[in-house]
Amino acid sequence: MYVVMGASGNTGHIVANNLLSRGHKVRVIGRNSAHLQPLAAKGAETFIADACDPSPLVKAFDGAEGAYVMVPPNIASNDPLGHYNRVSDAIAAAVKKSAVKNVVALSSIGADLSSGNGPVLGLHNLEQKLNQIGSANVLYLRAGYFMENTLPQVNAIRHMGGVAGPIRPDLKLPMIATRDIGSAATDALLHPATHGKQARELLGQRDLSYNEVASIIGKAIGRPDLRYVQVADEQLRPALVQMGMSEAMANLLLEMAGALNAGKMRALEPRTSQNTTPTNFETFVAETFVPAYQHAAAAA
Numbered sequence: 001m002y003v004v005m006g007a008s009g010n011t012g013h014i015v016a017n018n019l020l021s022r023g024h025k026v027r028v029i030g031r032n033s034a035h036l037q038p039l040a041a042k043g044a045e046t047f048i049a050d051a052c053d054p055s056p057l058v059k060a061f062d063g064a065e066g067a068y069v070m071v072p073p074n075i076a077s078n079d080p081l082g083h084y085n086r087v088s089d090a091i092a093a094a095v096k097k098s099a100v101k102n103v104v105a106l107s108s109i110g111a112d113l114s115s116g117n118g119p120v121l122g123l124h125n126l127e128q129k130l131n132q133i134g135s136a137n138v139l140y141l142r143a144g145y146f147m148e149n150t151l152p153q154v155n156a157i158r159h160m161g162g163v164a165g166p167i168r169p170d171l172k173l174p175m176i177a178t179r180d181i182g183s184a185a186t187d188a189l190l191h192p193a194t195h196g197k198q199a200r201e202l203l204g205q206r207d208l209s210y211n212e213v214a215s216i217i218g219k220a221i222g223r224p225d226l227r228y229v230q231v232a233d234e235q236l237r238p239a240l241v242q243m244g245m246s247e248a249m250a251n252l253l254l255e256m257a258g259a260l261n262a263g264k265m266r267a268l269e270p271r272t273s274q275n276t277t278p279t280n281f282e283t284f285v286a287e288t289f290v291p292a293y294q295h296a297a298a299a300a
Helices: 012-021 033-040 054-061 080-098 120-131 153-160 178-190 210-220 233-242 247-261 281-299
Strands: 002-004 026-030 045-048 066-069 102-108 137-143 163-165 173-176 197-202 206-208 228-230
Touching: 002 012, 012 026, 012 033, 012 178, 026 033, 026 054, 033 045, 045 054, 054 080, 066 080, 066 178, 080 120, 080 247, 102 120, 102 178, 120 137, 120 197, 137 178, 153 163, 153 281, 163 210, 173 178, 178 197, 206 210, 210 228, 210 281, 233 247
Parallel strands: 002 026, 002 066, 026 045, 066 102, 102 137, 137 197, 163 228
Antiparallel strands: 173 206
């Protein structure tokens, strides 16, 4: 039996669906039973738990031969790093007390850094805590920049007429579709090859700059003149708060952007067939971004 955290989220639902489709027993963990019902309908056992509470997580992990673990985001938290640490403490306790042997943990490029990496510091701390558990084999999937991070550009394009953000326009980022992370995590659970603790980067199909992102999106939505504009932190911070982020979370995201811009936070592995994933940005835009853009336009 496999346990999947964040089973209604971008990566967790891929892991859970993949395991179920291959005939495996799956226990899915989430805070909202309604969100887990599609997986329950496919045969998953549902387990309702707060990821910050170690006691139910220990029970959820009981009897598992493998577990996919991640920190569910809480962008409205006034103490986002505290949230990360509470969840990582609970995960570490569950892994240790349940004695699950094989763990795949969602991490990020930049998790090698112990400071200056924004919210990724929370993933650095998760890795450090799991490193202390000698009984578990743990694979850290250090993923690149999520393609889904571009979805807020739907509103930027509609209201500002362009793509905007804190990243340098020419900075090449390893961009990855979250479904490819879920696929890699599934394979790692079903074919565990990690003995002890190991980090593996996932770098997407290719590196892209935000200039290229704007060009690809523009062509797909019929606006070939679409451009990207880098926005200063002091201008972007109130916009992020207006979107629903706490000021503390907005500050962490801007710190992360600064680390990326400075080259401090970056992929450590050269690109290979092992860390390159199949979904290109053009496919993501066609299948995910364009429908979101059209839906927003229709709802206006």
